[in-house]
Amino acid sequence: MKFSRFMELALYDSQEGYYASDRAKVGRNGDFFTNVSVGPVFGEILAGQFLEMWSILGEPKEFTIVEQGANDGRLARDVMDALSGTPLARAPWTFIEPLQCLQKKQKKLLSGANVSWISSTDSLPPFCGIHFSNELFDALPVDILQAHGGLWRELLVKSEDDDFLFSPDQTLFSGTSLPPRPDGFLTERRSGQNELLQRISSRMEKGFLLAIDYGMPGEDILAEHRSGGTLACYSKHRRDENPLERPGEKDITAHVDFSSLSRDACAVDLNLRGFTDQHHFLVGAATRLLQSMDGKTPTPQTLKKLRSLRMLLHPETMGSQFKVILFSKGGAGDKLPSGFLHARNPERLLENPATGF
Secondary structure: OEHHHHHHHHHHOOOOOOOOOOOOOEOOOOOEOOHHHHOOHHHHHHHHHHHHHHHHOOOOOOOEEEEEOOOOOHHHHHHHHHHOOOOOOOOOEEEEOOOHHHHHHHHHHOOOOOEEEEOOHHHOOOEEEEEEEEOOHHHOOEEEEEEEOOEEEEEEEEEEOOEEEEEEEEEEEOOOOOOOOOOOOEEEEEOOHHHHHHHHHHHEEEEEEEEEEEEEOHHHHOOHHHOEOOOEEEEOOEEEOOOOOOOOOOEEEOOEEHHHHHHHHHOOOOEEEEEEEHHHHHHHHOHHHHHHHOOOOOOHHHHHHHHHHHHHHOOOOHHHHEEEEEEEEOOOOOOOOHHHOOOOOHHHHHOOOOOOO
8 A cells, every 4th residue: 555545544534534533632632733722823913914915916805715724723713803803804714624523613613704614625616815724735645755776666555464564665766856865765755735736726816825834845855864754643742753553543744845835836827925934934924913012011911922922933843843835826916925024035945956756
């Protein structure tokens, strides 16, 4: 079996999958943290970015926010709360959510909001607006590739007695653009990424695609010190690197290769506009929020907000691990939202030896 199929079943099988069976838990008492775990300030900052994007697009009357990979819907709720009283207060919101257990949570949390649900991007109608995601691409299944004799081969999964084991495919890839690496070097190839971007782009008439995820440019993915690849598993905030143990009981993920993501997006008519780490993104995007607090007597609420922001910004944790990438389509102009005010040239940051096929 290809590892991407094994990972798909381990995460999304309707009965036993980690996500589909509702075993996934986020936060202090769960398996891992996300940006939403620190409180509503992340959603408040994103709301400001959405308003800026709406303005950059010419303040269209019909403006849809599409979220994919929304988990329980808390980030959407935080953004909606922050958009209250703005021109986007009643903007239609579409969730792309195939898992019924998560749809149920989202509907309970967002009762009364102007929200609709679809199960896949195939059902997404043409729209003008924003497609955004927080930790979507890292959860797409990957195949594992191993360097061998100056070429690459795939690691497959086989069963032996009661265990799953990796088994190298004997076929070597001769047409890959992956650069050679020492024997045994591992890396991942994300399955379904280009198809997903193609479907989103084909339905976006005008707008932005904003993705927040953890990962790095392709050159860093293939750095010598990452000879074991980036695949990791999480359960109760403990990390391990054996995805074949206890399938369905833990999260399986791999770092996003943002160079590959950029290439796939540009191939389907999405234009790369910005790329930066979360620290620099928030420094720009949170300017108005911080200015609104300036000179005022601190309250317990503002102090809590500042503590949350400090955690999101911290360069040794979320601030450097998470990256933010922005694409546009259809007349977005040259102006960028303030989150990319301190970003460097994205083409230069992501140009590197090809890491795809």
